[in-house]
Amino acid sequence: MKSESRRRSLGKSPRTPAATGSKMCHCSDCGKSFTGSHNLKYHERIHTGERPYYCGQCGNSFTCQGHLQRHKRIHTGEKPYYCSQCGNSFTRQSALRQHQRIHTGERPYHCGQCEKSFTYQSHLRQHERLHTGVRPYHCGQCEKSFTCRSTLLRHKHIHTGVRPYHCGQCEKSFTRQSHLQRHQGIHTGVKPYHCSQCEKGFRDQSALYSHQQSHTGQKPYLCGQCGRSYTHSSSLRTHKCSNVKSSDLDL
CATH class of the missing domain: 3.30.160.60 (Classic Zinc Finger)
Known part of the structure; x- marks a missing residue:
C-alpha cells in the first residue's frame, strides 16, 4: 500500500502555493513574489544590504546562514561534493554539477552570433566580448586590455615576474x-x-x-x-x- 501511494504521489503535478496553503509574500521594493515570509526576508536583504551572518575567521558577512556555511569551507578545506569519474572534489554542489559537464560533453550555453557553445555561462559571456569588441579589464602598467579579469591577472605576472x-x-x-x-x-x-x-x-x-x-x-x-x-x-x-x-x- 505504501509503495502504491508513493507512486501516486510521484505522478502528481507540483502543488501550487494555494494547494499547500502557503501564502505568497511580495517584495515592496521590486515586486518579486515568494512562498513564505522567511524567503521574502532573505530576499529583502539584497535591497537593505543587511548581512547578519559573520565569519569568525576573516570577518566576511553574508545574507543567510547557508552562504556562511559554504564560505567556511574555504577556511576548513572541506570539499564534500565528489566527482565519481575523476575524484575531484568541490565546496558547492553547483560547482560539481558544472564540473561534470566536462565528462558528459554537455554545453548548455549557446552563442547567439555564432555556433559555439560553452560549459559555463561565464565562458559564454567572455566569448561574446569577441563579437562586441568589449575589453573591460585594463592593465595599469601597459596599454593592453582583456575580456576577462582572470586573463588580466595572469598578464600582470609578466610585469611582476611572479x-x-x-x-x-x-x-x-x-x-x-x-x-x-x-x-x-x-x-x-x-x-x-x-x-x-x-x-x-x-x-x-x-x-x-x-x-x-x-x-x-x-x-x-x-x-x-x-x-x-x-x-x-x-x-x-x-x-x-x-x-x-x-x-x-x-x-
Whole structure:
C-alpha cells in the first residue's frame, strides 16, 4: 500500500502555493513574489544590504546562514561534493554539477552570433566580448586590455615576474594554476579528463576542450587578416607567424 501511494504521489503535478496553503509574500521594493515570509526576508536583504551572518575567521558577512556555511569551507578545506569519474572534489554542489559537464560533453550555453557553445555561462559571456569588441579589464602598467579579469591577472605576472604556483615534486613554478596542474600530470601520469566520444584521456581541461573540437568540427580561432579559421589556438599562432615572415620577404 505504501509503495502504491508513493507512486501516486510521484505522478502528481507540483502543488501550487494555494494547494499547500502557503501564502505568497511580495517584495515592496521590486515586486518579486515568494512562498513564505522567511524567503521574502532573505530576499529583502539584497535591497537593505543587511548581512547578519559573520565569519569568525576573516570577518566576511553574508545574507543567510547557508552562504556562511559554504564560505567556511574555504577556511576548513572541506570539499564534500565528489566527482565519481575523476575524484575531484568541490565546496558547492553547483560547482560539481558544472564540473561534470566536462565528462558528459554537455554545453548548455549557446552563442547567439555564432555556433559555439560553452560549459559555463561565464565562458559564454567572455566569448561574446569577441563579437562586441568589449575589453573591460585594463592593465595599469601597459596599454593592453582583456575580456576577462582572470586573463588580466595572469598578464600582470609578466610585469611582476611572479610565479605563484609551485610544484611540490620539483623546483618548477608557474604563472597559471592550469599550467601547474598540467605539469603535475608528468609526475603522476594521471589523465582525469576523458573525451565522452572516444575515451581519450587528457591531463587538463583545456587539452580536452581542444581535442573535442576535432569531433565537432568547430574552428573558433579566426585570423583577422585573411578570414581563415583553425581548431587550435596554436595553429592560428603558427599561421600568423608565417604571414609575418612572408610579408618580411616581400619587403
